[in-house]
Amino acid sequence: MAQFGEILQNIGDFGLFQKVILLAxxxxxxxMPFQFANVYFTESDPERHCTTDWILRVSPNLTSEEQLNLTLPREDDGSFSRCRMFVPVDWDVDAIREYGLNETTGCQHGWKYNSLLYETTIVTDFDLVCDKANLVQVAQTVFMAGVLVGCLLFGPFAESFSLNLAYFCLSFNVGKFGLSIFLTQAIFGLSEIPAHILCIWLLEVFGRKVSLMSTLLIAGVLCLLLLAFPEGNAVAVTILATAGRIFSNWAGSVCSVYVQELFPTSFRQTASGLGSIASRAGGLLAPLLNMLAVYHWSIPTVVFGTLSLISGGLAFVLPETSSKELPDTTDEAEDNR
Structure with missing residues (x-):
């Protein structure tokens, strides 16, 4: 029986038919990236405060600033609370001014959203704020679960791999780096181009094993370096996050080639589908990992940065497959080690 490598040699070079299939x-x-990027904008959380129009029934001539001063508590930094309000009372406005209100409660009559960057988002449509803020990450998880189900149903045709935990944790936080979300997303989008193009050169010069190890390790280090800068340093955070995302994307591109060469022909496509499912599972876990930021903002960064470093270290045990014939059997794959 002819071996797979012999068949490829007899077929000939990468011709017109293969190029057309590749373009298709x-x-x-x-x-696909437009579908994923869509959630970054539809889940935007604008400035807001509790609706306190109850006081206008007591004194309809109050200015907006007076209304907020009388009905909303302030945070430690002096800003109005985004999730709390003073409990409504039956006093006249002079008594409220003189004695003030002290007892607070959650927003009883909804929220008023200010400085809207978009006309509407799922946050403003469904009031996914304060106690319901984590439902935004739940929505992201449901979205990624749909992608995962798609891989399970269409696994034999599925290929991924620049999708992983670190990639999506960074991507889902695109609006939290301090710069304009449009500018940050444009930078993220443009970074995809060199990541995939340079991957071709990287694989030929350094091989699969070194390429995968270096990109994962560098991505992990860059992600962990985010901890060295305060959240308010928007430029430094954006640069590091973009660089980390580039190397994560780069590692994914290397993986998409590497996994095809590691496994024998007998179950190469099955392994590819399983790898795609694992990648989608990482995307599924990314929103849930970001939810841990409510305990401390650094937790997601520590987790996905550390996992990238561990993955890069584990890649050391993989065999180098560059310039080798694709294995047809399990024994041939084992011989490549």
Missing amino acids: LCLPNII
């Missing part, structure tokens, strides 16, 4: 397969990969 590129179309879903071009559309």
Whole structure:
């Protein structure tokens, strides 16, 4: 029986038919990032405060500033609370001014959203704020669960791999780096181009094993370096997050080639589908990991940065497959070690 490598040699070089197929397969990969990027904008959380129009029934001539001063408590930094209000009372406005209000409660009559960057988002439509803020990450998880189910249903046709935990943790936080979300997303989008193009050169010069190890390790280090800068340092945080995302994306591109060469022909496509499912599972866990930021903002960064370092270290045990024939059997794959 002819071996797979011999068949490839007899077929010939990468011809017109293969190029047309490649271009056709590129179309879903071009559309897919737009689907993922959509959630960054539809889940924007604008400035807000509790609706306190109850006091206008007591004194309808109050200015907006007076209304807020009389009905909303302030945070430690002097800003109005985004989730609390003073309990409504039956006093006249002079008594409220003189004695003030002390007892607070959650927003009883909804929220008023200010400085809207978008006309509407799922946050403003469904009031996913304060006690319901984590439902935004739940929505992201449901979205990624749908992607995972798609991989389970269409696994034999599925290929991924620049999707992983660190990639999506950084991507889902695109609006929290301090710069304009449009600018940050443009930077993220443009970073995809060199990541995939340079991957071709990287694989040829350094091989698969070194490429995967270096990109994962560098991505992990860059992510952990985010801890060295305060959240208010928007430029430094954005630069590090973008660089970390580039190397995560780069590692994913290396993986998409590497996994094809590690496994024998007998179950190469199955392994590819399982790898895609694992990648989608990482995307599924990313929103849930970001939810841990309510305990401390550094927890998600520590977790996905550390996992990248561990993955890069574990890649050391993998065999180098560059310039080797694709294995046809399990024994041939084992011989590559």
